[in-house]
Amino acid sequence: MEPEALEAAELMARYCDGDVAAFHQLYAKLAPRVLAYLKGLLGERAAAEDVLQQAFIKVHEARATYVRAANPIPWIYTIAHRTCLDELRRRKRSRVRLTKDGTVATEGASQTAHAAHITGVAEGAHESEEPSAEAVAAMAALQRLPENQRQALILTKVHGRSIAEAAQIAGTTPGAIKLRAHRAYVTLRELLKRKDPAASGKELA
Amino acid sequence: MDDGTDDLRAALEAPAPPPSVALLGAVGTPARVRTRSRFGAFAAVALLGLAWPAYTLAHAALRPDLKLLPPMWVAVGAALWGLSFGLALWTALVPRRGDVLPASAVAGRVAGAAMGLLLVFAAFWTTSVPGVSARPEDLGISTLQSSWGCAKVVLEAAAPVLLIGFFALRRLLPVGARAAGIAVGAAGGAIGGLALHFICPMATAGHVLIGHVGAMIAASVAGALIFGALLDR
Numbered sequence: 017m018e019p020e021a022l023e024a025a026e027l028m029a030r031y032c033d034g035d036v037a038a039f040h041q042l043y044a045k046l047a048p049r050v051l052a053y054l055k056g057l058l059g060e061r062a063a064a065e066d067v068l069q070q071a072f073i074k075v076h077e078a079r080a081t082y083v084r085a086a087n088p089i090p091w092i093y094t095i096a097h098r099t100c101l102d103e104l105r106r107r108k109r110s111r112v113r114l115t116k117d118g119t120v121a122t123e124g125a126s127q128t129a130h131a132a133h134i135t136g137v138a139e140g141a142h143e144s145e146e147p148s149a150e151a152v153a154a155m156a157a158l159q160r161l162p163e164n165q166r167q168a169l170i171l172t173k174v175h176g177r178s179i180a181e182a183a184q185i186a187g188t189t190p191g192a193i194k195l196r197a198h199r200a201y202v203t204l205r206e207l208l209k210r211k212d213p214a215a216s217g218k219e220l221a
Numbered sequence: 222m223d224d225g226t227d228d229l230r231a232a233l234e235a236p237a238p239p240p241s242v243a244l245l246g247a248v249g250t251p252a253r254v255r256t257r258s259r260f261g262a263f264a265a266v267a268l269l270g271l272a273w274p275a276y277t278l279a280h281a282a283l284r285p286d287l288k289l290l291p292p293m294w295v296a297v298g299a300a301l302w303g304l305s306f307g308l309a310l311w312t313a314l315v316p317r318r319g320d321v322l323p324a325s326a327v328a329g330r331v332a333g334a335a336m337g338l339l340l341v342f343a344a345f346w347t348t349s350v351p352g353v354s355a356r357p358e359d360l361g362i363s364t365l366q367s368s369w370g371c372a373k374v375v376l377e378a379a380a381p382v383l384l385i386g387f388f389a390l391r392r393l394l395p396v397g398a399r400a401a402g403i404a405v406g407a408a409g410g411a412i413g414g415l416a417l418h419f420i421c422p423m424a425t426a427g428h429v430l431i432g433h434v435g436a437m438i439a440a441s442v443a444g445a446l447i448f449g450a451l452l453d454r
Contacts, residue, residue: 017319034253040240047237056233069241076247080254081393083321091321094396151232154225173226174233187396189326201226208225 021087028088032079043072046089049175050096056170057100059159067103071096090177093185097167104163157207165200172197262389263314270310270382270409274416277374284422286350294348295418301342302415305335305437306408310382313404314389322393329400332407332441339414339434349424356425364425368432371417375436378416379409383444390452398452399445406444410437 017025024045030038047068054064054071074095082088158166164186171182172193182197183190240248287295312328349356357367386405390398414433421433 021319031251032254032256034251036248036251039248039251043237043240048235051235051237052233055235056229061235065238068237069244072240072244073247076244076251078392079251080256081321082256083259083316084256085319086316086321087319088321094322098396148228148231150228154228155232157225158229169226170229170233174229183326184320184322184324185396187325187400189330192326204225204229208228 017087021089024088025085028079028082029084032082032084039076042088046092047072050093053093053170053175054096054100056155056158056174057097057163057166058103059155063103067096067099070103071099074099090181090184093171093177094187097185153208154204157204160207161200161203165196165203168193168196169200169204173201259315259318262386263311266314266382266385266389266405267307267310269385270306270378270412273378273381274412277378277416278419281416281420283419284354286353286422286424287419289350289353290348294346297346298342298418299415301335301339302411302418305332305339305411306415309335309404309411310386310408313386313401313408322396323401325397325400325404328404329397332404335411336407336434336438336441339411339437340430343429343434344426347424347426347429354424355422357423357428364427364431367423367428368435371421371423371428371432372436372439374417375410375413375433376440378413379406379437379440379443382406382409382412383440383447386444387448387451390448399449401452402444402446402448403441404444405448406441407437409444410440413437413440 024042027038027042027045031042050071051064051068054067055061058064058067071092075092078095082091158169161169167186168182171177171185172179177185179190179193183193186193309328309332312324312331314323316323357364360367383402383406386401386409390401390405414437417433421428423429423432
């Protein structure tokens with residue numbers, strides 16, 4: 017196991033033994049990466065922060081199912097991913113209701129705000145620096161990819177997780193992850209090329 | 222050359238907020254918990270799953286042609302059914318060393334391969350002893366009619382394996398619950414098939430394909446549907 021995984025496994029074992037400081041260390045170590053992963057899947061920081069908190073509550077509730085000495089990082093990503101899927105399904109249901117009667121235009125947003133209130137995420141917690149135009153374009157292109165390709169791309173190309181780990185997180189085979197990540201990578205490059213006038217000009221010339 | 226992943230990294234990277242009030246409230250002063258062992262679920266499901274076929278083998282009459290059949294065929298058949306049970310269940314329930322969750326996708330593929338091998342075995346290598354082995358036509362029934370009783374035996378053997386497997390995986394928050402269901406259902410079906418290998422007197426390819434392997438496939442489909450509906454939420 018890599019040093020990072022060993023350290024996480026040790027923290028998780030201490031946390032399962034009742035050490036609250038180990039939980040805080042584990043959170044500090046993994047939350048930024050899990051948040052980045054969720055932000056890539058959901059496309060917005062506020063919702064990602066809310067799902068992050070929910071995911072760590074689920075990790076706490078499921079800690080008895082942890083296997084000692086195992087790498088908890090893919091497991092925590094998996095739980096975060098499941099929580100994210102639940103959020104996406106909830107949003108979809110909100111949209112369906114919206115199109116049926118048209119009177120609950122802010123339902124999805126208010127539910128997220130309500131959930132954020134419940135989980136105690138501070139309103140200003142997601143304020144950060146203005147992102148660059150390239151970063152905005154990359155995020156917009158990412159949101160156009162199918163969910164499973166987005167997941168594979170973020171895990172392998174952005175977060176640098178191994179193919180085996182990414183497959184474990186997604187609950188699929190390494191071959192499927194490789195294929196999804198490759199397709200996502202090709203589509204992302206295409207989309208970004210199209211948005212870049214300089215690149216388009218070079219191609220035309 | 223910039224391929225967009227650096228921009229993505231820049232867009233996604235940000236400090237995480239501190240644990241929320243709700244999260245801190247949930248964690249509180251955490252109690253010491255007994256964690257899961259890698260092999261516990263497998264041992265429980267395998268032992269309880271084996272109980273029914275063991276009882277059946279102990280109480281039912283063995284097939285009359287068993288001693289006359291080629292020993293190699295009997296051994297290969299038993300090994301195929303037994304390994305299908307063991308491997309499908311192992312991959313569905315035992316995480317690899319260093320992992321927390323079992324690799325469901327791999328388990329589904331292992332179960333698929335096992336079912337494929339058993340289909341080939343039943344279709345191309347069914348052996349009989351003329352005059353001793355039974356055939357549906359000798360009893361005046363169709364292959365389908367003769368298969369029903371054996372299919373029931375396979376499904377009865379698969380049911381407890383599916384049930385205990387479901388409870389073993391219920392709290393794991395698994396991904397790929399359908400694939401796990403395929404593997405656990407196939408394992409249950411395989412243990413029924415193993416018992417039938419020694420007790421079923423019918424020795425025609427059609428009967429074994431439908432009543433034994435077909436029922437195993439039905440059990441794996443049932444596993445996929447049940448696990449998919451109840452665990453993959």
